[in-house]
Amino acid sequence: MTFTVAIVGRANVGKSTLFNKLVGRRLALVHDTPGVTRDRREAPGSLGQLSFTVIDTAGIESGDKESLQARMAQQTMAGVEDADVCLFMFDAREGVVTADEIVAQLLRKAGKPVIAVANKCEARFNQGGEAWALGFGEPIQISAEHNIGFADLIEALAPFAEKSESDEAAEEDESNKPLRLAIVGRPNVGKSSLFNCLLGSERALTGPEAGITRDAIAVRWEAEGREILLHDTAGLRRKARVAGNTLEEMSVGSTLEAVQFADCVVVVIDALQAFEKQDLTIADLIEREGRAVVFAINKYDIVPNRAGLISKMREKLDQSLPQLAGAPMIATSATTGEGIDRLLPAVLAADKAWNTRVPTATLNRFLEQALQRHAPPAISGRRVKIRYMTQPKSRPPTFALFGNQLKALPDSYIRYLTNGLRETFHLEGAPLRLLLRGGKNPFAKD
Incomplete structure (x- = not known):
């Protein structure tokens, strides 16, 4: 079992460039135009002796809750939920801007381990104090385009590889x-x-x-x-x-x-x-x-x-x-x-x-199809918004549903989703748990 690394940040800070370096080939489009990456992409990656799964995500930008930017941000946060560690990337030449602070706030709420990465450090980086204020420690200075600073990145990621090996041994012990x-x-x-x-x-x-x-x-x-x-x-x-x-x-x-x-x-x-x-x-x-x-x-x-x-x-x-x-x-x-x-x-x-675990990407394809077949009902004239789904644990299979007004979902719709999960992923004989996690949409403008 390898660990999973999500590259997160605002638009046009070099996330896809780093993604391509880590996977060893040009999988993600790279261009100076902001917002080229829209869907998150996963691929096997490596750095030195480390092997892991790397997730390239769209840049997080504010926007109306139905806008393309908000939907892209939701895809990004689904990738964060699936990761063991996040690389929070910002542009060293521009320093920490308001958009970076918004991304940092979302990452803190997600509760995942975060490594701050200052990209485009071909020259000397003099704005470390601003990055320290984000609460993720001293940023690692790299240049994804020119292969600078990767030794420090290996050192920062190594503890997650050790934890992954420990978890794998525990899983083997459990299977024995x-x-x-x-x-x-x-x-x-x-x-x-x-x-x-x-x-x-x-x-x-x-x-x-x-x-x-x-x-x-x-x-x-x-x-x-x-x-x-x-x-x-x-x-x-x-x-x-x-x-x-x-x-x-x-x-x-x-x-x-x-x-x-x-x-x-x-x-x-x-x-x-x-x-x-x-x-x-x-x-x-x-x-x-x-x-x-x-x-x-x-x-x-x-x-x-x-x-x-x-x-x-x-x-x-x-x-x-x-x-x-x-x-x-x-x-x-x-x-x-x-x-x-x-x-x-x-x-x-x-x-x-x-004991089944379903990957987050697979779960959200299921969710998209389920919502298309049977949309959630309107509550007091407002449509319930279901955004994405993850599986935080197995034994028994437990799924978390994210969105707005989820507590208002009728039992019949919860059964519809639960029965769909059971049938689609062959979970007969296992009790299923469906957790409803609502809250204010962090991507919508006030």
């Missing part, structure tokens, strides 16, 4: 950890039988009596080249059923703890009594905990009439818990082994969705 998989459900739906069937041994006590399992049991298991920490848990009863019974309360607590530490949860459903209120309560709990979900419709071998049963169950789930729409649903029988071979692939797919 076993997948934590919990089997949950209400009592007597066949959780322990399914647990034994997956392991291929009678590891957990089973029987027709409800509530045999009292404590969550964890067993390491390797399947399809992946190490899995498999938890069998006690049945989750209604609160009224366990209130006052210390042992029952402890069993429920053990199950909830297993869910909280799980990556993915298999919710076992009795095919003969599917999706009762307690089933939906359990599934909703897991979604709120942010865990990947797979439904195992167990005891399928004794269902008298199977025709269309799974479709009916899926329809009921989608209506009752739209936040889990499309979650994998596998018909199983722990007694005969039916469907067991399809359960683990569904779990691995849900875990992959849970």
Whole structure:
């Protein structure tokens, strides 16, 4: 994993010239005319021994909120959001002007690490004091056109490469950890039988009596080249059923703890009594905990009439818990082994969705198409403005939507975007989070 560098500044300070130097070829147009660059451009770059992704951005200029300048600035800020570090570039020959101060203010609000870069330093740079006042430390003096000062730029960027390597090692460590998989459900739906069937041994006590399992049991298991920490848990009863019974309360607590530490949860459903209120309560709990979900419709071998049963169950789930729409649903029988071979692939797919990260550029192409198909509604005669989208984290996939009046968006439109994300990026089985980040448009004139 390499880190990402965004080159940011007002128009005509040499951003595209530096971009071309870093990528090693003339990808971006360079001209004395301000505003040649309008869309942000990404490409692999290098400097000395450092390798990274570099983003060339449009110059930030003030303008009406619907103007070309404002839309260009929005593209720039989307690039900033996607970067690990920003190179704030200004013209050393002109010094720090009002437009530079506006850019600096936006970068401070973005909260990203910033390195100040004074470009066009072919001659002596005597205005360092003005640059210090921006709050980004002493500027690095370079000339992108004449390859001056790049050694200092390498030194400034090196710590971000080290951090990237550290993050990559952490990701590798995370990928080497076993997948934590919990089997949950209400009592007597066949959780322990399914647990034994997956392991291929009678590891957990089973029987027709409800509530045999009292404590969550964890067993390491390797399947399809992946190490899995498999938890069998006690049945989750209604609160009224366990209130006052210390042992029952402890069993429920053990199950909830297993869910909280799980990556993915298999919710076992009795095919003969599917999706009762307690089933939906359990599934909703897991979604709120942010865990990947797979439904195992167990005891399928004794269902008298199977025709269309799974479709009916899926329809009921989608209506009752739209936040889990499309979650994998596998018909199983722990007694005969039916469907067991399809359960683990569904779990691995849900875990992959849970860990998915979508690039910002790809997300905003999706958003543009979604807005074209179905524009946000008007609120009190004013159209809600959705500007761009990013993904700040995964596990579960969490997306941030930026714009004006977003708090006024109806739930139906939020579901429209969420369902679109799930379908477009194959996030079935992973609960999605959509954060609304509004505020005053920083690019509009007062």
